[in-house]
Amino acid sequence: MMNIAGIERFDSLEKGRGLRVTRPFKVGELLFSCPAFSYVLSVRERGFYCEFCFTRKENLARCGKCKKAFYCNAKCQKGDWSNHKLECSAMNAFGDHWCPSDLTRLVARILNKKMQKERSASEVILPVQDMQSHVEDEDNEKREMTEVDIAALYRFYGKHLEMPEHKDLLTIFSQVSCNGFTIEDDELSHMGTAVYPDMALINHSCLPSVIVTYKGSTAEVRAVQDMKPGEELLITYIDLLYPTDDRNIRLRESYYFCCDCQECKYKSMDKAKLKVQKRSDPIEPDIINNMLRYAKKTIREFRAFKSLLEMCEHSLEHMGGVFADTNVYMLHMMYQAMGVCLCLTDPYGAVRYGEKIIKLYSQLYPPYSLNVSSLYLKLGRLYMTLDRKTAALSIFKKAMAIMEVTHGKDHLYLTKLRKELTQR
Ligand SMILES: [Zn+2]
Numbered sequence: 095m096m097n098i099a100g101i102e103r104f105d106s107l108e109k110g111r112g113l114r115v116t117r118p119f120k121v122g123e124l125l126f127s128c129p130a131f132s133y134v135l136s137v138r139e140r141g142f143y144c145e146f147c148f149t150r151k152e153n154l155a156r157c158g159k160c161k162k163a164f165y166c167n168a169k170c171q172k173g174d175w176s177n178h179k180l181e182c183s184a185m186n187a188f189g190d191h192w193c194p195s196d197l198t199r200l201v202a203r204i205l206n207k208k209m210q211k212e213r214s215a216s217e218v219i220l221p222v223q224d225m226q227s228h229v230e231d232e233d234n235e236k237r238e239m240t241e242v243d244i245a246a247l248y249r250f251y252g253k254h255l256e257m258p259e260h261k262d263l264l265t266i267f268s269q270v271s272c273n274g275f276t277i278e279d280d281e282l283s284h285m286g287t288a289v290y291p292d293m294a295l296i297n298h299s300c301l302p303s304v305i306v307t308y309k310g311s312t313a314e315v316r317a318v319q320d321m322k323p324g325e326e327l328l329i330t331y332i333d334l335l336y337p338t339d340d341r342n343i344r345l346r347e348s349y350y351f352c353c354d355c356q357e358c359k360y361k362s363m364d365k366a367k368l369k370v371q372k373r374s375d376p377i378e379p380d381i382i383n384n385m386l387r388y389a390k391k392t393i394r395e396f397r398a399f400k401s402l403l404e405m406c407e408h409s410l411e412h413m414g415g416v417f418a419d420t421n422v423y424m425l426h427m428m429y430q431a432m433g434v435c436l437c438l439t440d441p442y443g444a445v446r447y448g449e450k451i452i453k454l455y456s457q458l459y460p461p462y463s464l465n466v467s468s469l470y471l472k473l474g475r476l477y478m479t480l481d482r483k484t485a486a487l488s489i490f491k492k493a494m495a496i497m498e499v500t501h502g503k504d505h506l507y508l509t510k511l512r513k514e515l516t517q518r
């Protein structure tokens with residue numbers, strides 16, 4: 095069997111499959127890098143990044159046929175053609191009705207690649223078809239969503255792909271939703287989605303030993319703890335900010351298991367994470383529970399839209415199907431949208447919140463966290479727009495200290511940052 099130096103696969107009764115190290119690794123050391131088996135740039139990011147190499151730059155060249163895909167140059171366009179040909183003519187034919195989900199697009203690319211049959215460089219330890227699936231654990235709602243995706247796959251990609259049987263499609267969709275990775279940039283904004291079969295064996299812990307970052311579409315796995323031979327590679331599948339119960343609800347809903355790491359056992363951070371106001375007469379547990387429910391409901395509603403502007407635009411579009419523009423309910427939402435747009439140019443307000451958040455983030459997240467480094471970067475860039483260069487410099491340094499471990503000292507993000515700082 096082929097191997098990745100310093101890493102081995104294990105199968106155990108209690109933990110199932112996983113990866114562990116066979117030699118020591120130091121904090122910040124690269125364990126391995128894994129090219130994507132398949133990947134796809136989000137539709138929303140079209141025009142900002144090259145579809146093939148994920149380089150961000152201005153003046154990308156457009157595909158002459160569909161005018162919707164963007165590339166650095168002819169070489170990148172050629173490299174992407176085996177995937178883009180699945181969409182290029184369909185996007186033209188369907189026009190505005192072309193709307194497969196990112197998951198469907200990724201599955202189409204996987205099916206396309208599987209027609210080649212030979213094992214790829216991302217399947218050294220695990221072939222793509224051996225990734226875990228959870229079809230039997232899915233509830234009706236999840237199943238219905240998959241059926242919608244499968245219908246879209248037939249509709250938009252039927253011409254170019256040999257479709258497997260329905261039950262095999264269910265398996266592939268389940269595998270990709272449980273094992274897919276989102277490719278994120280240095281500020282953690284979502285660029286695309288990908289599958290990395292070899293990395294699919296890495297289990298979850300709320301006290302991760304490794305972190306995944308990206309160079310283009312290639313994933314890199316680095317140690318964020320010193321590791322001794324035999325220690326397991328553990329990443330986090332979820333945002334670690336939330337208390338133990340919330341984390342496990344999220345893990346159960348998306349990945350069908352509960353975590354039994356030390357943090358989930360002893361819940362040492364939960365007290366700080368669920369802290370209530372100190373008063374002379376303590377707040378009733380009922381009031382606290384009601385407030386918790388309210389908070390979670392608000393987060394859910396907000397998440398459904400990602401931003402207030404999106405919420406305004408969505409409601410305008412929805413109501414606009416029936417109401418005319420002069421309708422007062424339309425006017426109300428337009429007024430709100432204008433307010434949100436004005437707020438978006440309020441860097442002072444953003445800095446005020448950012449400074450409050452970062453203090454708590456650095457206490458509540460593990461020492462090497464991308465959530466923390468990305469917030470340092472955002473805050474630093476805000477300071478720059480406000481011309482507060484000393485503050486910017488000191489906060490960029492904090493971001494870089496984390497990123498040297500998580501991204502490696504010579505990552506493009508770091509060289510760019512250093513260049514930016516010396517130019518000032
Ligand atoms: Zn490119």
Ligand SMILES: [Zn+2]
Binds near residue numbers: 157
């Ligand atoms: Zn095209």
Ligand SMILES: [Zn+2]
Binds near residue numbers: 356
């Ligand atoms: Zn845990």
